[in-house]
Amino acid sequence: MVATSIDPIRHRAVLFDVDGVLTDTARLHAAAWRRLFDPYLAGRPPSPAEDHRPFTDDDYHHHVDGKSRIDGVLDFLRSRGIRLPRGDVEDEAGRETAHGLGGLKDGYFLAALDQHGVEVFPDAVALVESLRRHGVGTAAISASRNCGRVLERAGIAHLFGVRVDGVVADQLHLPGKPDPAVFREAARRLGVPPSHSVVVEDAEAGAAAARAGGFALVLGVARAGPPDRLLASGADAVVSSLDEVVLASPGQRRLSEVPDGIERWADLADRVRGRRPVLLLDFDGTLAPIRKDPAKVALPVRTRSALQDLVRRCPVAVISGRDLSDVRSRVRVDGVWCAGSHGFELAGPGDGSIAQEAGEAALPDLDAAEQRLTAELEPVAGALVDRKRFALAAHYRNVRPEEVDRVVSAVRRVGSELPGLRVAPGRKVVELLPDIDWHKGRAVRWLLERAGLTGAEHVPVFAGDDHTDEDALREIHDDGFGIVVLSAEHGDRLTWARCSVDGTRPLLDLLSRIAATGEQR
Numbered sequence: 001m002v003a004t005s006i007d008p009i010r011h012r013a014v015l016f017d018v019d020g021v022l023t024d025t026a027r028l029h030a031a032a033w034r035r036l037f038d039p040y041l042a043g044r045p046p047s048p049a050e051d052h053r054p055f056t057d058d059d060y061h062h063h064v065d066g067k068s069r070i071d072g073v074l075d076f077l078r079s080r081g082i083r084l085p086r087g088d089v090e091d092e093a094g095r096e097t098a099h100g101l102g103g104l105k106d107g108y109f110l111a112a113l114d115q116h117g118v119e120v121f122p123d124a125v126a127l128v129e130s131l132r133r134h135g136v137g138t139a140a141i142s143a144s145r146n147c148g149r150v151l152e153r154a155g156i157a158h159l160f161g162v163r164v165d166g167v168v169a170d171q172l173h174l175p176g177k178p179d180p181a182v183f184r185e186a187a188r189r190l191g192v193p194p195s196h197s198v199v200v201e202d203a204e205a206g207a208a209a210a211r212a213g214g215f216a217l218v219l220g221v222a223r224a225g226p227p228d229r230l231l232a233s234g235a236d237a238v239v240s241s242l243d244e245v246v247l248a249s250p251g252q253r254r255l256s257e258v259p260d261g262i263e264r265w266a267d268l269a270d271r272v273r274g275r276r277p278v279l280l281l282d283f284d285g286t287l288a289p290i291r292k293d294p295a296k297v298a299l300p301v302r303t304r305s306a307l308q309d310l311v312r313r314c315p316v317a318v319i320s321g322r323d324l325s326d327v328r329s330r331v332r333v334d335g336v337w338c339a340g341s342h343g344f345e346l347a348g349p350g351d352g353s354i355a356q357e358a359g360e361a362a363l364p365d366l367d368a369a370e371q372r373l374t375a376e377l378e379p380v381a382g383a384l385v386d387r388k389r390f391a392l393a394a395h396y397r398n399v400r401p402e403e404v405d406r407v408v409s410a411v412r413r414v415g416s417e418l419p420g421l422r423v424a425p426g427r428k429v430v431e432l433l434p435d436i437d438w439h440k441g442r443a444v445r446w447l448l449e450r451a452g453l454t455g456a457e458h459v460p461v462f463a464g465d466d467h468t469d470e471d472a473l474r475e476i477h478d479d480g481f482g483i484v485v486l487s488a489e490h491g492d493r494l495t496w497a498r499c500s501v502d503g504t505r506p507l508l509d510l511l512s513r514i515a516a517t518g519e520q521r
């Protein structure tokens, strides 16, 4: 299952293909190609090596859609056993070269544009506007040299901070789709890595390009007809209208808009006053500082002693992405509950009075993913594949920047090939988790209920720094108190937290104030 939702926390840019996604011009292109190829094929002398049947919709989707004009001519004719010289950009329209025939097609397309005008798809415009309101960068991508003209005539050129079209691709000598170069160039211009960008495409070549480029989400649009061709080409999900795409909740705020928990404690204290706090704490980046080598991370002495103090005052749990046994061995504070693998395994203090292990069915897929990714990422210097019982992390903190997309796309590909898994990005890490409706948020709620820590007399307090912590921050948003630990690695993303702290020290100070406020009941 892949949700058709764009999450502004994770997806900081969305790249839209133009013809067929934003504007109803794909059919004008298809008609112009047909007008070019049908008489051309009919006029060729019969040959057993060539197929002269008329141009079909399937031909358009498989051989032409999404590609540059010249590649479209060459690839389609090659599929019919015909090889033409590429020719030259100066070739007059109609000459028997790729440039010559491409010029003729362009004349037909421009005539159709003049005759019919450009219609926009209102669902696409609504999505673009909504994304921009959420601060997500938007780009328009097209193989067409007429992209600028189409966007201007449609009145939507101003909605895109970046445009990478056939003209830009020619200037920079970028190969056309299915090569990911045009998408990567757009992401680069928006300043967002492919691993945090979404591509919206209606063409097979475009979906394949985005998949190969390691983009976070490849969303196919099949306005008429089945989704299969786009799914087969690499789309994560296919919608028939962009109305089906939902955005993360407006309840979230930018990190820069969230008040500092210490500075604004006087205003925030009422949320916990008179209630018994239940402290639910993330480990890496929250209790323990981030390090280059995950194996070298240790709980600082001062933090352990603060936890020992807190556990005497209220229930405390650590909810980590690490393996359960790993996080337990690093926390070592009596009386603390621990959850590992992002909440997929959970146990009570000591011997574990209660236990929960979600995601058992995904173990064979995790084993297969571990085998494949260990082999595939072995040549990537700095890449680290870390298998947890119910998760697999591919770390790229120590990978050269130009190799990061290789790591991310390998994980995404393996994740999409194994139906039991889903992809979850984190801080310089991309993980595979069991594809079931379970995460830190569900685990936290389960723990509160099983331990009898529910009801108005309790207030769940969750603190975390990373993307997977947002599941828990969202879960307790209405009845609890969420704290996000700031990090320069996240930019100004959205969060469900009610307040922020600037590191572990102020976090421990805030938790102590929360415990003290709870003690005044």
Ligand SMILES: O=P(O)(O)OC[C@H]1O[C@H](O[C@H]2O[C@H](CO)[C@@H](O)[C@H](O)[C@H]2O)[C@H](O)[C@@H](O)[C@@H]1O
Binding pocket: 282, 283, 284, 285, 286, 289, 290, 291, 292, 293, 294, 297, 319, 320, 321, 322, 323, 342, 386, 393, 395, 397, 426, 427, 428, 429, 466, 468
């Ligand atoms: O939920 P958490 O307890 O925060 O665990 C999330 C991941 O944390 C670890 O990776 C992160 O910390 C590493 C050490 O500082 C750092 O090198 C890496 O870049 C971070 O993503 C841990 O290794 C993962 O298994 C956890 O999933």
